[in-house]
Amino acid sequence: MCTAVILAAVATVASVLVASAHGTRIDTGLTNVDEMRYELMDLVHDLWDDVKDPRWVALANDSLGGADIELLRAFQTLGDKVEQRSPRTGQYTELGSLWAWARADAELRRIRALYDSFRRFQEQQTRPDVLPSSRRAWTDLAETILQDSTSSVPQSLSRLHDLIANPVGAGGDLFQQALKESASNVCNMPQSAQQLLYNLYTSVALTELKGYAMMQFSWMLLKLYDKGNFTLEAQMMRDRYEVRTEQKVAAVKAAMRAAGRELRRCDPKHHVEGETYVQLTQLLQGHVQNEVDMSTESTCRENCAYYSYAKSHGCYQNQFCSQQPRCNGRLIDCRFIDSDMWVCQADKASDRRYSWIEYENGRVLGQKGTCSRGTTKVDSWWRWLFWHCSYCFCLCDEQGPKSDRYFNLRPVAADVENNMVVTGLRFVKDNRVIHLQIQEGALLPHGEINETSLSWRPVDDYRISDSDVHNGEDYHTLSWEQRAIDIDDLMVPAGHVLTGVRFRRVGTHMNLEIMATPINFTEGILIQPKEKSLWHANDNTDASLVTPRKRIDLENPDVPTRSYASQPDSKPDQFLLFTHSDVDADAAQTTVPFLDAQPVSSNPPTLLAGAGIYHKGQRGYGGFVAPKVFTYDYAPHISAKFPSDQRYHNRRK
Numbered sequence: 001m002c003t004a005v006i007l008a009a010v011a012t013v014a015s016v017l018v019a020s021a022h023g024t025r026i027d028t029g030l031t032n033v034d035e036m037r038y039e040l041m042d043l044v045h046d047l048w049d050d051v052k053d054p055r056w057v058a059l060a061n062d063s064l065g066g067a068d069i070e071l072l073r074a075f076q077t078l079g080d081k082v083e084q085r086s087p088r089t090g091q092y093t094e095l096g097s098l099w100a101w102a103r104a105d106a107e108l109r110r111i112r113a114l115y116d117s118f119r120r121f122q123e124q125q126t127r128p129d130v131l132p133s134s135r136r137a138w139t140d141l142a143e144t145i146l147q148d149s150t151s152s153v154p155q156s157l158s159r160l161h162d163l164i165a166n167p168v169g170a171g172g173d174l175f176q177q178a179l180k181e182s183a184s185n186v187c188n189m190p191q192s193a194q195q196l197l198y199n200l201y202t203s204v205a206l207t208e209l210k211g212y213a214m215m216q217f218s219w220m221l222l223k224l225y226d227k228g229n230f231t232l233e234a235q236m237m238r239d240r241y242e243v244r245t246e247q248k249v250a251a252v253k254a255a256m257r258a259a260g261r262e263l264r265r266c267d268p269k270h271h272v273e274g275e276t277y278v279q280l281t282q283l284l285q286g287h288v289q290n291e292v293d294m295s296t297e298s299t300c301r302e303n304c305a306y307y308s309y310a311k312s313h314g315c316y317q318n319q320f321c322s323q324q325p326r327c328n329g330r331l332i333d334c335r336f337i338d339s340d341m342w343v344c345q346a347d348k349a350s351d352r353r354y355s356w357i358e359y360e361n362g363r364v365l366g367q368k369g370t371c372s373r374g375t376t377k378v379d380s381w382w383r384w385l386f387w388h389c390s391y392c393f394c395l396c397d398e399q400g401p402k403s404d405r406y407f408n409l410r411p412v413a414a415d416v417e418n419n420m421v422v423t424g425l426r427f428v429k430d431n432r433v434i435h436l437q438i439q440e441g442a443l444l445p446h447g448e449i450n451e452t453s454l455s456w457r458p459v460d461d462y463r464i465s466d467s468d469v470h471n472g473e474d475y476h477t478l479s480w481e482q483r484a485i486d487i488d489d490l491m492v493p494a495g496h497v498l499t500g501v502r503f504r505r506v507g508t509h510m511n512l513e514i515m516a517t518p519i520n521f522t523e524g525i526l527i528q529p530k531e532k533s534l535w536h537a538n539d540n541t542d543a544s545l546v547t548p549r550k551r552i553d554l555e556n557p558d559v560p561t562r563s564y565a566s567q568p569d570s571k572p573d574q575f576l577l578f579t580h581s582d583v584d585a586d587a588a589q590t591t592v593p594f595l596d597a598q599p600v601s602s603n604p605p606t607l608l609a610g611a612g613i614y615h616k617g618q619r620g621y622g623g624f625v626a627p628k629v630f631t632y633d634y635a636p637h638i639s640a641k642f643p644s645d646q647r648y649h650n651r652r653k
Contacts, residue, residue, distance in 0.1 A: 026495035029522030031198075031637045032085055032446035033205045037245070040209055041238075041643050043078055044216045047071065048234065051220045067224050068138060069125065075217050076122040086206060087448050088604040089199035094189055095181055100163050100174045107160040108207045111153060114145065115210040118217075139225060142218035153211045154237075157244075164204060165247040175200065175255035182259070187266035190603040192631040194259035199604070201252040201638065205245070212241050246640040256635045261609065264568070264628040265598040267616075271561040277594045277624060278429040281351040282403035283478055284580040286365070286588030287327045287396035288343065288357070288378065292316045292389045294331060300383050304336035304392035320378045320391070325353065329398030332480055337363060337393050339380040344371035351402055352589040357393075365393075366587035395580060395588060397480045404432040405478040405591075406464055412457065413500030413515055414440040416529035421517070422498045422608055423449060424601025425627040428459060433475060435459040436501050436512075436627060439601050443497075445524035447634060449605040456599075476503065476510055478578055484509040485625060486549065487574040488538045491610035492516035497632060498608040499526070499533060506541060509575055513537040514611050521637060540573055552576040552615055557622035558585040560594045566623055570615040581622060592622025600627050607632035 030038065050056040051071070060067035095101040121141055125132050145153050164174045171177045175197055182193040191199065215237055219230040268276045292300050294310040310331045315321035324345060338359035344366075346352035356366030358375075380390045399405065412435070414420040424439030442453035462475065476482070486509050492498055493516055500515030513535045518527040542549040552574050559581055560566070570576070581590040593615060610630035617623020 027519065027521040028636050029446065029520075030639055030641065031202070031634060032087055032448060033202045033209065034637070034639050034641065035446060036082055036085060037205065037209050038641060038643060039081075040078060040213055043074065044213075044234075044238070045643065047074055047216075047220060048231070051223055052231065057224065066132070068135075068221060069132060071217065071220055071224065072122055073126050075213060076119075076126060078213065079119055079122065082206070082209070085446075087199075087202060088451065089203040089206075090191060090196070090604055092196075092200065092203075094185065094196070095178055095200075098174075098177050098181055100171070100177050104160055104163045104174055104204070107156045107163075108204065110156050111160075111207050111211045114153060115207075115214060117141075118145075118214050135225060138221060139227070142221045145214045145218045153214055157208060157211050160204065160208070161244045161248070165244065165251050173251050173255075175252050179255045179259050186260070186262065187264050189263070191606070192259075192261045192263045192602065194256050194261045194633070194635075195263075195602060195606055195631045197252055197256050197259055198634045198638070201248070205248070208241075208244075212237070242640070242642050245642070249638055249640040253635055253638060256633075256638075261630045261633065262628055263600055263602055263631060264614070264626065265596065265600055267564060267566050267624075268598065274429075274597070276596070276598055277561070278427055278434065278597050279594045280405050280434070280478065280578060280591040282396075282398065282400070283405050283483065283578055283591040284332065284395045284397055284480065284588070285353060285591075286580065286583065287331065287353060287394050288320070288324070288341075288391055289327065289331055289334070289394050290316065290319065290321065290380070290389055290391050291334075292383075293321055294334070294392075300387035300389040304334045304390055304394075307331060307334040307392065307394065310334065310394075316389075320376065323376060327394075327396035327398050328400065329396060330480065331394040332397055334392040334394035336390055337361075337365075339388075339390060341378050341391070342375040343378050344368075344375050345373050346589075347372060353396075354587050354589060357587055363584075365583055366585070366589065393583070393588075395480075399477065399479075404429065404434075406433040406462070407476040407478070407503055407510055408433055408435045408460060408462070408474070409476055409503050409505070410460055410474045411500055411502040411515070412436060412438050412459075414438060414457070416499050416517055416526055416533065419443050419524075419526055420453070420499075421449075421519075421526070422500065422611075423454060423605045424456075424599055424608075425501065425611060425629055426456075426599040427595040427597050427625075427627065429595075429597075430459050431462050432464055433459075433462045434595060436503065438501060439599065441605050443519065443524050443526065443607070445522060447519075447521050447607055447632060447637065448524065449607065451605060454605055476505055482508040483578040484575050485578070485613065486511045486538070487552070487570045487572060487576065487613055487615060488512055489572045489610065489612035489614075489628070489630070490514045490536055490538065491630060492536065493534075495519065496609075497526075498611060498629070499529065500535075501611055502535075504537070506539065507543075509541070511537055512611070512613050519607075538573065542575060547573070549573055549575050554579060554592065554617075554622055556582040556585070556620055557592045557617075558582050558620055559590050560592060560617065560622045560624055563618045563621040563623075566616040566618055566621075568614055568616045569623070572612070576615055576625070579622075582620075590622070593617065593625050594622065596624040596626035598626075600629050602629075602631060609633060 219234040338361045340360040344355040420440040423441040442450040496516035499517040517533040580588040
């Protein structure tokens with residue numbers, strides 16, 4: 001057995017044990033469409049008993065408005081329930097290139113079109129103010145549904161089954177082909193690969209249910225009209241339906257086992273700050289400082305490298321230091337590049353200190369161009385012929401009104417008391433604080449989400465004081481020493497769903513935690529969320545003796561928005577440091593990585609079973625720290641359960 005399979009099995013067992021330890025029974029109830037199929041089979045069983053009973057037929061014809069009307073009304077009631085409970089399953093535009101899907105979609109559309117006609121017929125014939133149509137109109141409908149032609153429901157159902165349950169060439173069945181197609185373009189998908197398969201199964205099963213209902217109605221109606229017995233045909237149809245359903249369930253479960261549940265976002269075509277990304281500012285920023293101002297004695301006896309951790313003590317003789325904003329924090333990692341330079345200072349409203357710097361030796365830091373404020377000539381000088389007072393290029397770590405370096409540490413939870421769950425995540429910046437914002441939606445029976453309830457939960461209103469240099473209990477302030485963020489994928493235990501997220505401090509690192517709450521899948525309710533919700537995280541650190549976290553190195557990182565098509569380049573159990581952009585490419589003026597602000601939520605919405613933080617980028621660029629989510633595993637709830645005659649009678653007792 002391969003390592004991945006062993007780890008997956010251990011994780012599953014661990015999840016079950018955790019759920020058991022918290023006194024939660026895992027609900028393996030049926031999905032919505034499987035439950036509706038079960039109810040349809042119950043209804044068909046009851047209606048065949050009625051249709052075969054001369055006493056019911058006589059009673060219906062004499063006092064209930066007609067046996068055919070009562071039969072139609074029963075299927076109308078079922079149809080109303082199907083419409084109310086039918087989930088939205090998506091448009092599947094991502095499968096447009098698949099020949100098998102094009103064929104399947106054509107069959108699905110054909111069945112749905114006929115079912116829509118069936119529903120209109122129901123409405124017309126059961127209206128109290130309209131006389132029913134003639135028997136001829138009724139038999140025409142039944143014969144159209146059952147006719148022996150390529151456009152009939154039986155033929156469409158048969159062709160649909162062949163596409164789904166039987167391999168189509170080397171690509172496998174429809175589910176296997178859909179899996180391969182979705183796996184090749186994960187970040188452009190509006191849903192995870194496994195969710196796509198589940199929704200595809202739901203769409204197919206729901207359409208087959210409608211086709212089966214129409215056929216059973218047609219057999220019953222023709223029997224009522226003495227066109228034949230048709231009980232054998234109906235039973236054969238039932239047997240085929242059960243076998244096909246079992247094969248379809250086996251096929252989709254096999255594909256779902258291999259499908260990922262990760263949902264993340266690709267880079268947008270165009271980057272827009274505040275919409276597709278947000279950024280930290282002036283965390284570690286390139287700053288030109290003469291060594292005389294870093295010496296407590298205002299001397300030039302050392303060199304730039306000596307000042308690896310210093311501060312500005314003054315402005316000697318009001319030289320260039322008086323013409324630029326002072327670094328009131330710490331000066332770190334100073335280096336000597338050249339004695340003399342031309343400096344293009346950035347606009348005063350900008351987060352940058354410099355647009356670019358050109359040294360006399362020809363080296364340019366940043367992207368040289370026009371300079372709206374005009375360049376300033378900056379020259380080092382000799383003092384008493386012995387000491388050279390050099391201009392150094394340092395990193396300024398200064399907390400101030402232009403430095404957005406704060407992360408929310410407060411819990412961000414869905415309104416669990418009102419049965420809300422997390423359905424999406426995104427990074428936002430508000431009042432200079434970075435928040436991991438959640439989208440929430442109301443949980444419905446059978447694991448569905450009420451789309452009308454979806455909303456992004458407002459972020460907390462922070463008021464950060466720049467004079468408060470320490471880390472608060474409810475926010476984290478980045479600095480040279482504390483600027484690490486952990487990379488993790490976190491999953492909830494079995495029988496739970498994602499209901500909250502938060503960052504916490506583990507040493508000098510920011511570390512993601514997720515809140516898991518048990519659910520009753522069948523009824524669609526959270527189980528004692530205040531008492532049974534639990535927080536889950538990865539406690540591993542880079543100082544661990546066994547498999548410590550590994551650092552992701554950003555080599556000479558340029559501004560992230562100058563690159564395109566960032567790719568995930570991190571793994572769980574790693575970490576990275578927020579740092580400055582490349583000295584040569586950007587004069588170290590930008591804090592990288594940026595934070596991806598694109599919403600990570602599925603369409604249609606679904607339950608989530610996990611969340612994570614990852615890094616995506618390209619070599620030579622700072623990239624983006626981004627959230628990801630993991631969709632709920634519906635596979636255990638998919639079942640080909642049928643109320644066979646014996647089980648049906650036991651259930652009725």
